Amino acid sequence: MIQGNKKKFNVREIREQFPALRQLIYGKNLIYFDNGATSQKPQMVLDAINLYYSKDNANIHRGVHYMSQQATNGYEDSRRTIQNYLNAEKSEEIIFTKGTTDGINLVAFSYGQLLSAGDEILITAMEHHSNIVPWQMLCERKGCVLKVAPINKKGELIMEAFDALLSKKTKLVAVTHISNALGTINPVKELAKKAHAVGAKILVDGAQSIQHTKIDVQDMNCDFFVFSSHKVFGPTGVGVLYGKEALLEKMPPYQGGGDMILKVTFERTTYNELPYKFEAGTPHIAGVICLAKAIEFLSSYDMEAIQKHEIELAEYAQDMLTTFEGVHIIGEAKKKTSVVSFTVDGLHPFDIGTLLDKQGIAVRTGHHCTQPLMDFYKIPGTIRASFAFYNTKEEIDFFISAVEKSINMLR
Amino acid sequence: MTLEEKQQEIIQDFAIFDDWMEKYEYIIELGKELPIIQADKKTEDRLIIGCQSQVWLDSSLENGKMQFYADSDAIITKGIIGLLIRVLNNETPEDIAKVDLHFIREIGLQEHLSITRSNGLVSMIKKIKMSALMAV
Numbered sequence: 001m002i003q004g005n006k007k008k009f010n011v012r013e014i015r016e017q018f019p020a021l022r023q024l025i026y027g028k029n030l031i032y033f034d035n036g037a038t039s040q041k042p043q044m045v046l047d048a049i050n051l052y053y054s055k056d057n058a059n060i061h062r063g064v065h066y067m068s069q070q071a072t073n074g075y076e077d078s079r080r081t082i083q084n085y086l087n088a089e090k091s092e093e094i095i096f097t098k099g100t101t102d103g104i105n106l107v108a109f110s111y112g113q114l115l116s117a118g119d120e121i122l123i124t125a126m127e128h129h130s131n132i133v134p135w136q137m138l139c140e141r142k143g144c145v146l147k148v149a150p151i152n153k154k155g156e157l158i159m160e161a162f163d164a165l166l167s168k169k170t171k172l173v174a175v176t177h178i179s180n181a182l183g184t185i186n187p188v189k190e191l192a193k194k195a196h197a198v199g200a201k202i203l204v205d206g207a208q209s210i211q212h213t214k215i216d217v218q219d220m221n222c223d224f225f226v227f228s229s230h231k232v233f234g235p236t237g238v239g240v241l242y243g244k245e246a247l248l249e250k251m252p253p254y255q256g257g258g259d260m261i262l263k264v265t266f267e268r269t270t271y272n273e274l275p276y277k278f279e280a281g282t283p284h285i286a287g288v289i290c291l292a293k294a295i296e297f298l299s300s301y302d303m304e305a306i307q308k309h310e311i312e313l314a315e316y317a318q319d320m321l322t323t324f325e326g327v328h329i330i331g332e333a334k335k336k337t338s339v340v341s342f343t344v345d346g347l348h349p350f351d352i353g354t355l356l357d358k359q360g361i362a363v364r365t366g367h368h369c370t371q372p373l374m375d376f377y378k379i380p381g382t383i384r385a386s387f388a389f390y391n392t393k394e395e396i397d398f399f400i401s402a403v404e405k406s407i408n409m410l411r
Numbered sequence: 412m413t414l415e416e417k418q419q420e421i422i423q424d425f426a427i428f429d430d431w432m433e434k435y436e437y438i439i440e441l442g443k444e445l446p447i448i449q450a451d452k453k454t455e456d457r458l459i460i461g462c463q464s465q466v467w468l469d470s471s472l473e474n475g476k477m478q479f480y481a482d483s484d485a486i487i488t489k490g491i492i493g494l495l496i497r498v499l500n501n502e503t504p505e506d507i508a509k510v511d512l513h514f515i516r517e518i519g520l521q522e523h524l525s526i527t528r529s530n531g532l533v534s535m536i537k538k539i540k541m542s543a544l545m546a547v
Contacts, residue, residue, distance in 0.1 A: 347486075348484055348485035350464045350485040351487045355435060355487075358431035358432060358435060405432075
């Protein structure tokens with residue numbers, strides 16, 4: 001059934017397209033609640049991977065032969081699919097990377113080359129390590145200064161403090177769109193406006209937002225937007241960096257090698273134009289092509305219907321969990337996505353995660369690569385259930401009873 | 412009882428469990444029972460930091476036999492430490508340095524020693540072996 005040009009949202013029909021969800025773990029039906037870490041793949045993505053390697057496999061951008069042209073067409077079509085999905089102005093603004101971390105490192109290096117000692121980078125206290133460490137490395141290399149905007153106990157950015165840290169010295173604001181550990185949705189459009197007002201650029205880490213919200217980079221007016229394919233139902237090992245053309249033009253290449261050059265002599269090399277300047281070496285061609293398939297799959301559904309379903313799941317899980325004594329939800333922002341992070345008084349997240357695993361439930365436990373954030377809450381970590389559009393209320397019921405059983409065993 | 416006999420005893424203990432939850436129930440009970448290191452011994456230099464849980468380890472040599480004291484902030488890790496200590500306490504440094512702790516594999520807990528868990532147990536066993544080698 002089609003509504004407008006979108007398929008009607010039906011969780012049963014969606015689940016059927018994800019073979020990994022139909023398996024037994026330790027003899028129990030798998031309940032996959034670790035979507036914040038990675039998502040499962042629909043059959044059409046798996047078929048596309050198989051088709052690519054069975055038929056079109058060839059290197060791109062250099063062969064005169066048929067297969068190379070097929071592969072190149074697929075690769076470049078994918079760039080346009082991503083461009084349209086993000087509403088980027090030009091396809092040259094879409095750079096294929098290895099993932100979110102790679103995209104941030106590219107910006108930290110190449111945009112970083114344009115910075116000098118004393119320039120400031122502003123991040124927030126809820127960033128993933130991959131949006132902290134590359135900036136620390138840049139600061140060490142260039143003598144820049146890293147500033148961290150604090151958050152409140154609910155897990156929301158404290159806007160007055162952010163404003164106070166933003167100044168003419170700020171050259172880049174690097175902020176997560178959605179916190180992986182808390183689920184907080186940051187007001188990135190507003191932050192972009194603030195950054196631009198002082199002449200700074202803004203990078204938005206979209207690792208956790210690409211699968212849950214409609215992204216429009218022109219409306220958001222961010223200078224950079226990064227995400228990973230594997231979190232949006234595509235293959236691992238591939239990701240996207242969107243950057244505004246004028247800015248990417250100014251930045252020097254990140255890595256040297258094949259495909260990124262125009263002419264090489266031993267005396268001097270001239271670089272290729274965008275986007276190839278930033279895509280040295282043979283890329284993950286199959287991954288790029290199949291990422292477009294995943295995006296096509298996701299965009300065949302209405303994003304609002306997906307969000308409604310996911311938020312219902314998260315609110316239901318949160319309401320049920322808080323009926324247990326000693327359970328605390330970590331991350332209670334007003335604007336939040338389908339992540340439920342929690343702790344249980346006196347119990348270690350690792351113990352609960354281990355017992356949930358043995359009941360067939362995949363959750364993430366630990367610090368979620370956000371150690372400074374865990375230090376802020378003075379906890380070793382949390383148990384995090386993160387939902388995708390293929391999860392169901394019945395799964396949450398089972399999860400809740402498994403959590404209860406685990407707590408009783410450990411107390 | 413020899414080191415090997417102690418390992419066999421644990422393997423037999425675990426043979427009666429039908430499912431994972433029963434196994435873990437037993438490990439958790441072990442974890443709850445054992446006050447295995449004094450609070451004042453939980454110092455930085457005795458701490459083994461893991462990605463998921465932390466382990467404190469202290470050892471001494473008494474009459475030619477090793478004594479281990481350890482603890483963890485996670486009960487399951489603590490229970491597994493309890494099993495390790497049951498096997499290794501009162502053994503000579505020579506025997507500890509060369510022992511293959513195969514019971515962990517045989518009772519199905521090898522996942523706790525894999526790098527994906529990184530809960531400090533692997534580092535703990537390394538440290539136990541090191542302290543035994545140094546005492547030899």
